[in-house]
Amino acid sequence: MRKVFPLDWALSVQWRIWRAKTFLRRGALKLQYVLTVYTLLIINKAGGLVYNRDFSPSPNASVEKISTNDYLVLAGTFHGVHAITKSLTPRIPTKNPTSSSRPSSNPNALNIAPSLDNTQPSSQIQTTTPNPNLPVTGLETLETSFFRLTCFQTHTGTKFLLITDPLMPNVDAVMKGVYERYADHVMKNPFYQLEMPIRVEGWDRAVGQWLGGR
Amino acid sequence: MSGPSNVPPSFSDRVSGTGPQQLLHSRHPVQNQNSSSSTGLRLPSNKKTIYDRNLNRSRNAELGRASFAFLFMEMVSYAQNRVKGIQELEKRLNEQGHPLGLKLLDLLLYRSTPAGSSSSSSSAQAARPLRVLPLLTLLTTKLYPLLFSRPADSLEQSTTNPGEYMIIDNTPLTNQFISVPKDMSQLSCAAFVAGIIEGVCDGAGFESRVTSHNHATDVWPNRTVFLVKFENHVLERERELERAGIK
Numbered sequence: 001m002r003k004v005f006p007l008d009w010a011l012s013v014q015w016r017i018w019r020a021k022t023f024l025r026r027g028a029l030k031l032q033y034v035l036t037v038y039t040l041l042i043i044n045k046a047g048g049l050v051y052n053r054d055f056s057p058s059p060n061a062s063v064e065k066i067s068t069n070d071y072l073v074l075a076g077t078f079h080g081v082h083a084i085t086k087s088l089t090p091r092i093p094t095k096n097p098t099s100s101s102r103p104s105s106n107p108n109a110l111n112i113a114p115s116l117d118n119t120q121p122s123s124q125i126q127t128t129t130p131n132p133n134l135p136v137t138g139l140e141t142l143e144t145s146f147f148r149l150t151c152f153q154t155h156t157g158t159k160f161l162l163i164t165d166p167l168m169p170n171v172d173a174v175m176k177g178v179y180e181r182y183a184d185h186v187m188k189n190p191f192y193q194l195e196m197p198i199r200v201e202g203w204d205r206a207v208g209q210w211l212g213g214r
Numbered sequence: 215m216s217g218p219s220n221v222p223p224s225f226s227d228r229v230s231g232t233g234p235q236q237l238l239h240s241r242h243p244v245q246n247q248n249s250s251s252s253t254g255l256r257l258p259s260n261k262k263t264i265y266d267r268n269l270n271r272s273r274n275a276e277l278g279r280a281s282f283a284f285l286f287m288e289m290v291s292y293a294q295n296r297v298k299g300i301q302e303l304e305k306r307l308n309e310q311g312h313p314l315g316l317k318l319l320d321l322l323l324y325r326s327t328p329a330g331s332s333s334s335s336s337s338a339q340a341a342r343p344l345r346v347l348p349l350l351t352l353l354t355t356k357l358y359p360l361l362f363s364r365p366a367d368s369l370e371q372s373t374t375n376p377g378e379y380m381i382i383d384n385t386p387l388t389n390q391f392i393s394v395p396k397d398m399s400q401l402s403c404a405a406f407v408a409g410i411i412e413g414v415c416d417g418a419g420f421e422s423r424v425t426s427h428n429h430a431t432d433v434w435p436n437r438t439v440f441l442v443k444f445e446n447h448v449l450e451r452e453r454e455l456e457r458a459g460i461k
């Protein structure tokens with residue numbers, strides 16, 4: 001038993017090195033097309049699509065280009081789904097103040113953030129969301145093996161949707177950049193009418209530069 | 215300053231009269247202690263007032279670009295709601311900039327005089343330009359840094375018309391976040407800056423019309439040309455001054 005152990009150990013180390021190498025090689029291969037943003041959608045607070053733009057084409061057939069009409073339907077549907085997910089946030093009864101075992105939200109495809117709104121007037125039982133310090137935001141990311149949809153809602157109710165490669169890191173920073181450019185070129189433009197489709201040259205240019213190279 | 219005049223009005227008269235600096239220094243001799251609760255303007259201990267330098271003391275602490283953008287956006291929409299056409303809108307923006315230019319000229323000239331010269335009027339006449347070229351360099355190298363913290367990108371003279379000059383700005387602050395819709399493509403919101411330039415020219419005794427035009431290039435999508443067109447009597451005076459050898 002003791003004689004076998006070193007061999008076994010060496011084999012396992014070798015196997016680990018090989019596994020790490022192949023992982024790195026695959027990662028390096030994938031990096032060439034992983035960092036891509038496929039589509040940007042902006043939905044106004046009424047659920048209407050105000051901006052859609054396709055960027056680098058997806059390597060997967062599942063994210064094919066669809067018509068503008070389909071995008072409009074998609075935007076309206078997403079708006080409704082988002083409203084539903086907002087009220088689907090799990091709640092924990094807080095009747096017993098000593099209850100310390102709080103169930104952690106399991107990382108599903110639907111990441112639903114918890115809420116501040118910790119009272120339900122209809123029921124007698126006091127409930128709270130898993131983390132009462134965070135507001136309810138509804139659906140934040142939706143991940144499949146082919147793409148990842150990231151949703152960012154502003155304080156005024158405008159929703160930014162980024163459809164990216166599922167392996168793309170740091171989508172938050174990308175989204176922040178998009179929001180900054182929107183605030184600069186759309187909201188500071190005297191010729192843009194609120195809630196209307198965005199036809200602003202400077203915005204097209206800025207967001208194209210920001211997302212085009214990704 | 216009003217009406218055509220062949221002889222430029224002397225600036226030294228204006229300065230030795232009731233300039234802002236005269237008022238300040240005569241009424242409030244020296245108040246080093248700010249503990250005195252007297253009414254009126256307090257002079258800082260180093261005697262530097264807002265006429266000497268900006269309220270913002272440090273060089274880097276400038277006005278927020280976003281706050282200016284929002285203010286200017288409201289100015290444009292205010293003007294847009296009260297006009298019929300693009301020309302009228304540009305005229306309105308131009309008129310909003312004009313009084314600013316008149317005042318900025320005085321401020322520029324006062325600041326460019328040597329620091330101790332405010333009491334003696336003899337040395338204060340260095341500043342005001344009498345000829346066209348010094349005026350234009352004043353615009354590009356003094357007015358522009360005061361407004362935008364950088365000089366203008368280029369200054370050119372029209373080859374076809376001798377009384378026309380072009381001040382070129384690749385990235386005008388007013389147009390930075392404004393994209394004009396396609397049906398108003400001739401509109402240039404930098405008409406406001408053109409109004410400021412026109413105000414400075416008028417204040418200096420060079421009656422002119424300044425208009426702004428979009429000349430977008432691939433590298434500079436907001437490139438703007440300010441066309442300065444001097445009146446005929448200004449050009450006549452210019453020729454006479456050239457003959458007299460005045461610089």
